[in-house]
Amino acid sequence: MILTIFASIGGFRIGDMLFALLSFFGFLTLLAIIIIFALKRSSGKRDQLQRMEEKLDQLLDEKRR
DSSP states (O other), rough: OOHHHHTTOOOOOOHHHHHHHHHHHHHHHHHHHHHHHHHHHHHHHHHHHHHHHHHHHHHHHHOOO
16 A cells, blocks of 8 residues: 555655665664753752852851851
């Protein structure tokens, strides 16, 4: 069925298939990079928040003395 559709519009070319596959894998790669970047950025903010909390605790302890 699908091959007859391709045949009716000029034939199924291997280059078309390769382009579609490369485009699909490129999209998946881009999506993975965006997700990894977002996760690393959120963990960096968590670490920074932890350091700020430790510093504030230290300053409050010094002030109480």
